[in-house]
Amino acid sequence: MVAYKAGDRVKYHAVGGRSSGTDTSTTTGEIVDVLTEPQPAGETGVTAKASEDEPRYLIRNDNTGKETAYKGTNILGKC
Secondary structure, three states: OOOOOOOOEEEEEOOOOHHHOOOOOEEEEEEEEEEOOOEEEOOOOEEEOOOOOOOEEEEEEOOOOOEEEEEHHHEEEEO
């Protein structure tokens, strides 16, 4: 289920996510694409294991400009 759309500005955990059990920093960025099927994504081209039920959000980081795919659980909300 897609909770965000391309163009949304979001605050998110860039590493580890909420369930990692560690205190991770947060950052902001813009969702540039919503992935709903497995495909290469981001700067490294690593395959994002996306599906309709568990989409991945391709986010362009405000600080670095890099694009990386994240699970919805990494996103804290819209900015």
